[in-house]
C-alpha cells in the first residue's frame with residue numbers, strides 16, 4: 410500500500426471493544442462510517458440513532474448535553490461555542506414562526522444588549538427594553554409589542570436583580586411568546602427556569618458549569634416544542650462546541666454542585682462583612698433583606714443559596730481609585746470572567762458593559778465606582794483579608 414494511503418487509513422476506524430469507558434472520551438472524528446450505505450442513510454434521516462457528521466452531533470458533546478438537560482429538567486440541549494452563540498440560536502429559535510419582536514430586560518449582560526441592538530434590530534426585529542422586575546411594566550410592554558419572545562436573566566448582570574420568571578413566563582405564554590432565560594449567574598443549583606414555565610434556558614458554560622477558567626462554551630436547554638427547531642438551526646448554522654471543550658466542561662460539571670454550594674456560602678459571608686466596611690458605599694447581594702426583589706428571591710431561591718456574585722460601590726471613588734483598589738488585590742484575580750474556582754473581580758464599566766454608552770450605563774445604575782466580585786472556593790477569610798487590605 411502506498412505510504413500516502415497508509416498515512417491516511419492506518420490505525421483509525423477500529424471497531425469499539427466490549428469495554429465501556431468509565432468516563433466520556435474525547436471523540437474528534439468529523440464523520441462516521443457504517444457497514445452499509447443503507448445504514449448511513451437511516452442515520453442521516455434519524456430513523457436510526459447514530460452519528461454521521463460532527464456538525465450534526467458528537468459523542469463527547471452529546472454526553473455533556475445529556476448531563477445539562479438532566480440538571481435543568483429540560484427535553485434536550487445544544488452545546489455551542491460560547492454563551493453568546495447559545496443566546497443567538499435561542500432567540501432565533503424563539504422567533505421562528507412568531508412575531509419578530511422581543512421584549513427584553515433592560516438589565517442584561519452588556520453583549521446581550523448589544524446583540525439585540527446591533528444584530529437583531531438591524532435584521533428587522535422590534536426590540537423593547539423594560540424593567541423586568543416591574544410586572545405591570547412587563548405586562549404593558551407585552552400587550553403593546555405583542556412580542557414573539559421575552560428575554561431575561563435569572564440574576565441580572567451586574568446589579569443582581571431577580572425577576573419573577575414564573576409570572577413573566579405566564580404573561581408571555583398568554584400572548585403567544587416564548588420565554589428565554591439566561592441563567593448563567595443562577596445555575597440549576599438555584600433555579601431551573603423551565604420548571605417555572607420558561608421555554609429555553611441559556612448558559613455561558615464558560616462560567617460556573619465548567620468552572621475552571623479554561624473553556625469557552627455555551628448551552629441552550631430546551632423544552633420539547635422548541636428542540637427540533639434548535640437542532641435544525643444548529644445543523645444548518647453550525648454553532649457547535651468542539652469535543653475538547655465539551656470534555657473539559659463535562660469534567661468540570663462533575664464538581665459543579667459542590668463548588669457552587671461552597672461559593673454561595675463564601676459569598677454570603679463576604680457580602681455580610683463588606684456591608685459594614687467604611688470604604689464601601691453600597692453592596693448588591695441577593696441575600697440582603699433590603700434587596701428590592703427580596704420577596705421574589707425568598708420565593709424562588711432555595712434557602713441559603715443566593716448565588717456567588719457580589720457587586721459593590723466604592724465610597725467616593727472614580728475610575729482612577731477603582732483601578733488603584735483593583736491593582737492592590739493579591740489573591741482575587743483581576744479578570745473579566747466569573748464563576749471560576751478562584752475569585753475574580755471585574756470592573757463592569759470597562760468590561761461586561763463597556764460597549765454601552767456611558768449614559769446608558771448610568772440609566773441602568775452601573776456607576777464608575779461599581780465593581781463585581783465572583784466569589785471562588787478559596788477560604789473565605791483569605792478572600793476577605795485580600796479585599797480588606799486592598800480597600801485600605
Ligand SMILES: Cc1ncc(COP(=O)(O)O)c(C=O)c1O
Nearest residue numbers: 491492493518566593613615626
Ligand atoms: C450573564 C451572561 N450571559 C452570557 C455571557 C456570554 O458568555 P460567553 O462569554 O461564554 O459568550 C456572559 C459572559 O460574561 C454573561 O455574564
